[in-house]
């Protein structure tokens with residue numbers, strides 16, 4: 001990075017609440033100059049009201065489910081009633097003849113599950129087509145498009161499918177048995193797309209068990225444990241959690257003479273565009289993917305699933321746009337989930353707390369997908385030179401999992417953060433003091449300090465010391481998440497001759513507020529108000545933006561937005577310079593004016609300057625450049641920044657020892673995301689992460705029925721998520737952590753905010769009742785059992 | 795309930811129409827946001843579907859379609875109800891107010907203003923329903939406590955976790971509405 005084209009610049013460096021110093025970085029050409037800390041900026045770091053809030057509170061926002069096109073048909077999917085079945089034959093003729101039906105489609109490829117589509121031994125259909133097995137109850141089989149939803153539903157009932165019903169397994173433990181029914185009969189390739197762990201393509205597979213992946217293994221754990229003066233060992237179980245997006249998966253596909261347009265509730269317009277272009281043999285510039293308002297994804301809306309392909313196939317066959325929207329049952333069964341896990345975790349330590357060895361053995365199930373591992377949490381959070389992991393995927397006949405908010409690390413933290421607490425107790429150390437010794441991060445140290453003060457850590461009693469029916473406790477846990485960056489992320493900033501400015505990118509606002517954040521960044525650079533910036537996003541006709549998963553949107557798209565705005569600024573100053581009789585370098589932009597820096601009264605309004613443009617508009621394009629300090633790792637279109645993201649959360653709980661009910665009374669969440677751009681929106685997202693974590697800790701559990709293989713609670717009545725009554729007081733603190741890594745130095749927040757909550761609650765419960773709960777969800781029955789008060793005499 | 799709803803639907807049907815209706819579409823009229831609107835819908839059409847479909851009022855959202863999430867909350871007269879749990883043909887002459895009818899022209903309802911000011915909106919899918927319930931609360935109780943707000947929206951699900959900001963916004967809106 002120190003070639004002749006780069007130049008040396010000084011950036012603010014450090015945590016604002018500790019001290020801000022300076023760091024020198026070599027910066028590539030074309031980058032906007034270093035940005036001072038937030039307290040010296042007009043809009044960055046201010047809680048500018050969310051741009052689309054007005055549309056959302058008035059019902060004017062257009063979500064995918066609200067899209068109506070002329071002649072639009074209603075599509076529905078036929079789903080397998082069996083958890084494992086071969087399709088012997090399928091007869092769609094009666095459905096095709098049903099009044100109002102315009103197209104029928106038989107599903108030949110299932111998107112999202114592990115790769116085996118059709119076992120070699122399965123014969124083809126009479127027409128030569130080979131159909132995939134239905135590997136879970138709810139697996140898509142066929143689809144119908146009709147003029148009304150009623151006609152589509154009626155036609156589905158007319159599709160005759162002859163199934164050869166096969167033995168199945170839906171229980172994680174049973175599936176590990178070598179004699180269990182086998183889900184995939186041939187070797188599954190590919191790495192873990194449920195995000196837990198990238199089990200390389202070459203791992204072994206026996207029966208339903210695939211692995212091990214030995215992610216992070218280093219040093220010599222045998223030696224490490226031999227040196228240990230204290231060890232702790234525990235077994236932890238976490239359940240399947242479903243994303244429960246309030247807007248179910250939804251698509252409107254329009255196959256037309258020019259190509260394909262898809263309105264889609266998606267986290268990644270550009271990625272889906274590329275995926276669909278390849279799947280349907282179209283050039284990328286003939287495929288357009290759009291999303292305006294988007295009703296929640298949490299990892300489940302990253303790609304184009306089977307239902308999207310079905311909508312497109314139906315639209316092509318019918319010659320009309322087709323809408324396919326999951327109903328709530330479909331959403332809960334077949335739109336992804338967080339894998340269930342088992343973890344056995346052992347930690348060895350010296351008397352002073354230094355860790356000598358960690359060994360982690362896990363298996364879990366992502367249903368018919370891969371990637372049920374527990375991430376890199378145990379491997380990366382604390383200093384320990386001897387680490388060994390052995391992680392397995394177990395296939396069961398259930399809907400494929402996919403990434404869900406902090407995949408891998410969320411169940412991983414539930415185990416490690418309890419084990420570290422247990423270790424602290426054995427060492428007779430305060431849990432925070434132990435973490436101060438084994439956690440090298442200065443950021444986490446400051447987060448512990450702030451959080452401890454806010455929660456009142458000093459009044460924490462010894463575990464189990466509280467008496468009475470309601471017992472209170474306080475617990476802490478940490479979060480760690482890689483700072484992801486999409487290097488394939490671009491945008492364009494345009495200035496029109498009337499002074500209007502807009503930003504264009506395919507990046508989507510999934511409720512995180514990136515519209516507002518981009519307007520703040522562009523406005524800051526151009527000396528305008530954020531409200532003066534028009535945002536054109538969520539459309540692949542604009543430069544390809546990043547995906548909104550992996551907490552990378554802000555990190556990826558705000559630096560190019562600022563750099564593009566900076567180029568516009570320079571062009572505008574050049575145009576204004578002759579008029580003001582000075583060199584462009586003597587000019588600056590602020591408060592809607594171009595002015596002479598040495599003589600601020602002399603200048604032009606922004607509009608007057610824009611009117612001097614030679615052409616009707618000027619445009620600047622920018623892509624994400626590498627982090628100035630270099631990336632830790634680059635992988636294709638994405639990269640990992642040097643510094644991790646994380647946070648420390650504290651929970652205060654009240655446990656009713658008669659009913660077993662755990663109430664979370666208060667959570668303090670201290671998080672970091674580099675330079676915060678919109679504190680209020682960040683607070684919103686952190687609250688969301690805490691609530692999803694609390695809900696995971698106490699309520700959520702997808703239940704598969706062993707006799708039938710069906711999901712018993714595929715709805716929002718019996719699948720309980722935290723509501724207003726379960727919402728504790730949530731105190732959010734966001735660190736300003738300057739690293740001088742990019743034109744904005746801003747990183748993500750969504751996932752790190754979710755990871756620490758469940759273990760913080762678990763540690764608080766232990767502090768309250770003196771008994772550890774190592775299984776999620778921590779139900780009243782589990783609490784009573786832990787207290788030796790099982791209600792049914794158990 | 796059944797008697798009134800039959801009477802209500804009879805009122806909009808032909809004079810000597812048969813006693814049974816459907817399965818084809820039937821004509822209904824609905825008083826929505828102060829305007830009488832007519833539509834042809836199959837008799838099993840819920841109010842939520844009728845609003846979103848023929849009446850093109852898509853601000854009302856469907857999250858579960860069975861009374862579990864309250865995303866579809868509208869007012870019948872001044873009572874917030876889950877519009878996915880009532881049939882359009884059963885509404886009769888009760889006044890329906892949807893999120894589109896809450897503001898007065900460009901002037902937002904105080905709850906809407908407060909939702910914007912407190913960032914009580916993330917993805918926004920649950921928001922119209924939340925706003926309708928919170929606005930109904932401050933209409934019937936100008937001095938709500940935090941607990942009252944929690945009760946008023948206890949049936950609402952928000953996966954993005956806007957509840958804390960919704961609490962703050964609603965309490966602030968109640969204050970603003972009084973001054």
Ligand code: FES
Pocket residue numbers: 855856857858859860861862863864865866867876877878879
């Ligand atoms: S859509 Fe009516 S309650 Fe969920």
Ligand code: FES
Pocket residue numbers: 246295296511915916917918919920921951952953954955956
């Ligand atoms: S704001 Fe997304 S569901 Fe409530």
